[in-house]
Amino acid sequence: MTSSSMQANSDSQSKWSSKVGGKPMKISNGMRRVYGVTAALIGVLFFFIIVGVFGLSLAIAGLAVFVLGAVVVCRAFPTERAEL
Amino acid sequence: MDLPLLSAFFLAFTLTLYVILDGFDLGVGILLLFQPTKTSRDHMVDSITPTWDGNETWIIMAGVTLLAAFPIAYSILLPAFYLPVILMLLALGFRGVSFEFRVQSKEHRREWDVAFGVGSLVAALMQGLILGGLMQGVTVQNRNFAGSVLDIFRPLPIISGITLLFGYAVLGAGWLKLKSNESLQHFASRSRQASAPAFAVFFGIACIYAVRIQPGIRSQWASHGTALACLVGLFAIAAGTLTALSGKSRPALPFLLGLLLFVVGISGIALIVFPEIVPFSVSLWDASSSSTSQRLVMIGAACVTPVVLAYSAFAYWIFRGKTPENGWEA
Amino acid sequence: MKLDPSILARIQFAFTVSFHIIFPTMSIGLASFLAVIEALWLKTKNPVYLQIYRFWLNIFAMGFGIGVVTGIVLSFEFGLGFARFSQMAGPAIGPLIALEVLTAFFLEAGFLGIMLFGLHRVGPKLHFFATCMVAVGTLISASWILSANSWMQTPAGVAIHDGQLTVVNWLHVLMNPSWPYRLPHMLAAAYLTASFMVAGVGAWYLLQGKHRDFARRTVALGTAFATVLIAGQVFIGDLVYGTMLKYQPSKMQAAEGFWEKQSQSPAPYYWFIVPDQKGQRNRFVLGTPYLGSIWLTHSLNGRVEGLTNTPRELQPRMALVFYAFRIMYCLAMLMFALGVASLWLRFRGTLFNSRWFLWMLVFMTPSGIIATLAGWYVAETGRQPWVIYGILRTVDAVSPVPSQALLSTLIAFVCVYAVFITAFLIFTFRIIRRGPVEAPVYAEASGSIKNAFRPHVLDSPKRLADSQFS
Numbered sequence: 001m002t003s004s005s006m007q008a009n010s011d012s013q014s015k016w017s018s019k020v021g022g023k024p025m026k027i028s029n030g031m032r033r034v035y036g037v038t039a040a041l042i043g044v045l046f047f048f049i050i051v052g053v054f055g056l057s058l059a060i061a062g063l064a065v066f067v068l069g070a071v072v073v074c075r076a077f078p079t080e081r082a083e084l
Numbered sequence: 085m086d087l088p089l090l091s092a093f094f095l096a097f098t099l100t101l102y103v104i105l106d107g108f109d110l111g112v113g114i115l116l117l118f119q120p121t122k123t124s125r126d127h128m129v130d131s132i133t134p135t136w137d138g139n140e141t142w143i144i145m146a147g148v149t150l151l152a153a154f155p156i157a158y159s160i161l162l163p164a165f166y167l168p169v170i171l172m173l174l175a176l177g178f179r180g181v182s183f184e185f186r187v188q189s190k191e192h193r194r195e196w197d198v199a200f201g202v203g204s205l206v207a208a209l210m211q212g213l214i215l216g217g218l219m220q221g222v223t224v225q226n227r228n229f230a231g232s233v234l235d236i237f238r239p240l241p242i243i244s245g246i247t248l249l250f251g252y253a254v255l256g257a258g259w260l261k262l263k264s265n266e267s268l269q270h271f272a273s274r275s276r277q278a279s280a281p282a283f284a285v286f287f288g289i290a291c292i293y294a295v296r297i298q299p300g301i302r303s304q305w306a307s308h309g310t311a312l313a314c315l316v317g318l319f320a321i322a323a324g325t326l327t328a329l330s331g332k333s334r335p336a337l338p339f340l341l342g343l344l345l346f347v348v349g350i351s352g353i354a355l356i357v358f359p360e361i362v363p364f365s366v367s368l369w370d371a372s373s374s375s376t377s378q379r380l381v382m383i384g385a386a387c388v389t390p391v392v393l394a395y396s397a398f399a400y401w402i403f404r405g406k407t408p409e410n411g412w413e414a
Numbered sequence: 415m416k417l418d419p420s421i422l423a424r425i426q427f428a429f430t431v432s433f434h435i436i437f438p439t440m441s442i443g444l445a446s447f448l449a450v451i452e453a454l455w456l457k458t459k460n461p462v463y464l465q466i467y468r469f470w471l472n473i474f475a476m477g478f479g480i481g482v483v484t485g486i487v488l489s490f491e492f493g494l495g496f497a498r499f500s501q502m503a504g505p506a507i508g509p510l511i512a513l514e515v516l517t518a519f520f521l522e523a524g525f526l527g528i529m530l531f532g533l534h535r536v537g538p539k540l541h542f543f544a545t546c547m548v549a550v551g552t553l554i555s556a557s558w559i560l561s562a563n564s565w566m567q568t569p570a571g572v573a574i575h576d577g578q579l580t581v582v583n584w585l586h587v588l589m590n591p592s593w594p595y596r597l598p599h600m601l602a603a604a605y606l607t608a609s610f611m612v613a614g615v616g617a618w619y620l621l622q623g624k625h626r627d628f629a630r631r632t633v634a635l636g637t638a639f640a641t642v643l644i645a646g647q648v649f650i651g652d653l654v655y656g657t658m659l660k661y662q663p664s665k666m667q668a669a670e671g672f673w674e675k676q677s678q679s680p681a682p683y684y685w686f687i688v689p690d691q692k693g694q695r696n697r698f699v700l701g702t703p704y705l706g707s708i709w710l711t712h713s714l715n716g717r718v719e720g721l722t723n724t725p726r727e728l729q730p731r732m733a734l735v736f737y738a739f740r741i742m743y744c745l746a747m748l749m750f751a752l753g754v755a756s757l758w759l760r761f762r763g764t765l766f767n768s769r770w771f772l773w774m775l776v777f778m779t780p781s782g783i784i785a786t787l788a789g790w791y792v793a794e795t796g797r798q799p800w801v802i803y804g805i806l807r808t809v810d811a812v813s814p815v816p817s818q819a820l821l822s823t824l825i826a827f828v829c830v831y832a833v834f835i836t837a838f839l840i841f842t843f844r845i846i847r848r849g850p851v852e853a854p855v856y857a858e859a860s861g862s863i864k865n866a867f868r869p870h871v872l873d874s875p876k877r878l879a880d881s882q883f884s
Binding site (some may be wrong): 143148162188398 | 475480486487489493503507509514515516517520524530816827841
């Protein structure tokens with residue numbers, strides 16, 4: 001698992017510099033892992049919010065923000081160079 | 085507004101449509117067992133593939149209408165016909181999945197064709213059995229079924245089963261004449277000439293036997309003798325014509341004659357059964373659910389059925405004419 | 415040995431309905447997916463979309479067929495196994511299902527033929543309409559049947575007199591208390607099922623390095639839909655939970671694994687229990703501290719109500735409800751995690767190269783089906799001992815049919831359905847192994863009703879070849 005994620009990371013490292021819309025910036029593997037873990041923790045937080053741990057109104061708000069965020073990410077980071 | 089009566093009409097309507105529409109589907113399936121050529125079998129199945137699902141849906145409509153409008157009859161009849169209904173459902177299941185599975189499997193197409201044919205045959209047999217069981221009468225006590233699940237395996241239901249088998253074969257043969265190309269015309273004619281007389285003969289035996297064993301039927305003959313005799317006569321004439329028709333007749337004639345046979349038969353049964361819904365113990369009104377339920381079913385039926393018939397007819401029209409030689413994908 | 419007919423009737427219904435639900439769940443999801451794909455094809459004219467359409471149409475057709483025939487069984491099985499239930503509930507659920515047949519089944523069936531076999535007979539626009547009608551039909555169908563089942567869970571709008579049920583208010587029957595939440599829950603489950611199926615197969619191809627265009631497109635679409643859907647699903651799931659807590663407290667009590675009238679404070683969240691229904695206690699538990707209070711009472715120290723709050727004879731079997739719920743919930747969390755992961759990987763630009771992620775997608779291909787089944791087991795085993803909650807018990811609802819008949823037909827069902835699912839799986843894997851076929855480049859989307867009036871075959875490869883050189 002570690003080796004494949006390392007592989008993925010180094011793949012993305014080269015991809016990062018040539019990515020459309022991305023900044024050709026060098027990020028160390030350590031930083032990358034911190035970003036990944038942070039993303040995971042934010043995901044967990046969203047899960048707790050959406051299942052209503054902090055109340056219904058926050059759940060609705062959290063759901064809206066999550067869905068909006070997902071739509072934005074999907075559109076802003078197209079998986080094809082020539083998107084539809 | 086006699087809601088039970090209206091509901092009964094709708095129920096009869098759905099059953100009639102089912103018997104006619106799925107009748108030729110099952111008929112083609114039965115005839116499949118007698119067709120040795122692979123490409124001809126493909127052609128036969130192709131003729132019913134685009135519309136079979138809609139046809140079969142009418143039996144669900146009938147069953148659910150029974151549940152909604154006459155739940156007492158539903159709760160009596162289904163346990164009474166427990167074994168044939170389940171066998172029919174399993175048979176229809178095999179027939180239904182075979183449509184798709186036979187296309188997917190080139191090596192085992194013949195096996196799936198057998199499943200298709202046997203499924204159609206068993207379904208037809210079971211439907212006839214249930215009809216016969218209905219005519220024979222069902223033991224009811226206190227609005228519940230009180231007989232044995234094996235009561236259905238008696239002479240009248242069995243004869244009815246065989247009758248319906250030949251009846252569906254007649255419809256299937258008529259459909260094939262209408263929809264298939266040159267190569268199957270001869271097969272269609274021969275099937276018709278074999279099944280039509282058999283249908284008539286067994287129908288006759290069933291009628292006579294039914295009168296013998298069920299006093300309820302005897303008394304209906306007594307009260308509606310003329311009407312029933314006319315129907316029997318009409319049946320005989322139509323069956324005779326069907327048998328005697330040459331292979332060169334108009335394409336739609338055998339099919340239409342087959343439909344006539346069924347309409348006549350169903351009318352006769354309706355005359356005999358009415359006003360009971362569980363012959364000869366429970367009347368329509370005794371078996372009804374409350375008016376609020378029947379009213380909703382009637383409103384829904386009145387509004388939606390015309391739409392259903394319209395787009396169903398449209399679907400048939402899209403696939404009109406002779407079935408293409410190489411199937412629908414070519 | 416005398417077998418209890420009510421147990422046999424229950425097992426038979428449970429088996430047939432569990433088998434059945436797999437297929438409509440797939441069909442509802444795939445039908446809408448196919449509609450989206452066909453819309454994308456018509457809009458972009460990109461042949462990869464036609465490829466995707468034809469590939470999944472094959473699998474959809476098989477699944478739909480099995481769904482239909484196993485569904486017919488159910489409409490009669492009410493009477494076959496549970497005649498007394500049918501007699502009582504017929505007036506309420508009968509019309510609902512009748513309307514389902516009228517407005518949904520006929521719609522699907524009527525247009526399915528055109529959808530599957532009409533690609534050459536009608537223009538692309540009419541064909542797209544047919545696809546949409548099938549998708550709409552599945553949606554309408556789900557609405558009616560969920561209403562009927564929800565009525566069994568939270569009955570409303572009826573008056574009982576002399577053991578007979580009369581409907582007094584149809585709006586209350588249709589929009590009973592649990593329906594507004596259970597319907598979107600089921601729909602989201604169906605769409606999630608399709609999303610993960612589609613993404614999983616695409617991921618498999620990416621891992622093999624085959625059919626790249628097809629695979630990228632389906633993984634992108636599948637994960638995008640799945641991410642949005644799972645967020646909505648866990649939100650709705652919590653609402654369903656709250657509703658059922660109010661109307662069927664015994665179900666949720668059984669679902670969480672607590673026996674005591676008031677659990678300890680703070681309450682743990684149990685992942686694994688060995689319940690002893692006779693002794694009304696757990697022999698062994700494994701849980702995460704605090705999490706029970708957090709998730710179940712939305713506070714840090716709330717107490718959870720246990721199953722002993724319900725009288726013994728009205729208790730559902732805890733083992734069934736608990737584990738069904740855990741399976742569904744854990745899969746939901748896994749789906750959510752994958753959704754978040756997919757967003758992250760998109761952001762980094764490595765959605766298609768991340769091998770661990772792709773393997774997870776492959777592993778999760780059937781997750782929607784398993785989660786849906788588990789959820790239904792929560793719903794139906796948690797409803798026991800009632801068949802109409804608070805009105806009719808399951809044991810009182812059975813048909814006057816002997817155990818031998820029930821047992822023999824149960825065996826028959828198992829054997830026949832085994833054949834169906836084996837064939838389905840074999841053929842599906844074959845389709846996947848073969849991969850998407852090169853789709854013929856179709857002529858301009860000039861379809862109209864006008865074309866439907868011409869009875870010749872449109873766009874056959876021969877005609878295309880001829881027209882290209884004319």
